[in-house]
Amino acid sequence: MTTAYSQIPADSDLKEVQFSKKSGISSVLGMRKDPFGFQRKREEEFGRISGMSAFGKKWVVASGAPAAEEVLMNKKKAFANGPAWSYLIGPFFNRGVMLLDFDEHRSHRLILQQGFSTAALKSYMDLMQPMIAKRMQDFPTGEVLLFKEFKALTLDVALEVFLGLELPKDEADRINKAFLETVQAGVAVIRKPVPGTRWWKGIRSRKILEEFFYSHIPAKRATATDDLFSVLCRAESEEGQTFTDEDVVNHLIFVLMAAHDTSTISMTQMCYRMAKSPEWLTKAREESLALGPELSYDDLNKLPALDAIFKESLRMCTPVPAHPRMAVEDTEIQGFFVPKGSMVTLTALWNHYDESVYSDPWSFDPDRFSKERAEDKKHRMAWSPFGGGVHKCIGLYFGQMEIKTIMHHLLRNYDWSVPADYELPMDYSSLPIPKDGLPVTLRRL
Ligand code: HEM
Structure with missing residues (x-):
């Protein structure tokens, strides 16, 4: 059952977006259960640009690489991040760079960029390499929930590389807890601060994080160190702009x-795919063994099999499955009229299964990224796990550096497997995570 999403202006030759009359709850439950089947059915019924209710709003759902390009490149400046992302995660990630728009976003991003320059990345690599090497030596063996282990490891890396703080255990646990509660709040079902709920805990924890970061700012401003916290305290754009204390805290959180x-999900997917296709695990291990234990920044591009596994794993399960925006003026997507105020979302997860782009998209085939086949180059947005346009992920090189360093140590020192008939059960209620934590049998080599 459909209805028109909105009235088209009389003088317009744009097409009308068809809007599904399904209730928001039934759409959200359908998406969570099977996002692929849900979107396929919608496209068969309404086409690639369609309307639906979800999360208490009406949305224009735009699927396919051309629509993604139009919205993300945003040539007419018709789409804004802030009002859309704030609706979902605003109270917890207030004034993070992804929630800013246009000139304000540009000026903040230029300063933030100083924390992600090649020189900065190299110094993070120096901080992270020995720490990861040591942690991977003590990695548990036997029946291991990989998702859980990766989460703990990446959180420790973040404390070291981003914050550069040595905290007593109690304090580290308190901050870890506050951080996890803040992250979890974004996907709360009850979206009001009812005591005891995720939303309420998220707001409480955001306050704890703010107080914690503010208390360390004077010391961070006084002495330069290599961590991101310190870099942001000193960062200056070419135009001479710097961050206030408030900016530093908002951006860090x-x-x-x-x-x-995002990094944890990527590594879990890579390990799962390698366990299911052990020939790729062997290829990646051979590369890592050839390089020696310590991975340098320049070694990162000497791991072609691992790189292809990374790309294919992120194609098959992209960690950020949708990109929300709001139309800030009457506009169009692929010839469909989209009125001012519309919430819009791109179907990033589904776009990576487009049969007109990828051959046999449901099979794990890292060779599709080879120079000869280059399926991902068929369209600018054919492979877009990091988004595109001005909000393209600023941490894409950092993320790959961390993921490849951890994988390098895992491959050199351990083997892992899953039963032949095992299929990873996914929870798509927010970012796609494994319902069972990915249990593997891990043994030391
Ligand atoms: C494999 C890992 C990662 C994936 C798949 C990923 C994905 C994304 C995506 C899709 C966006 C854009 C969202 C949108 O336009 O609506 C984004 C933005 C962003 N990411 Fe990542 N990300 C990853 C790792 C990281 C890391 C490691 C960092 C920081 C160290 C980071 C920091 C950011 C920031 C700050 C933005 C906002 C940029 C802006 O709005 O200007 N990401 N990421």
């Missing part, structure tokens, strides 16, 4: 969140 689950 956002970056911690943006880096954490």
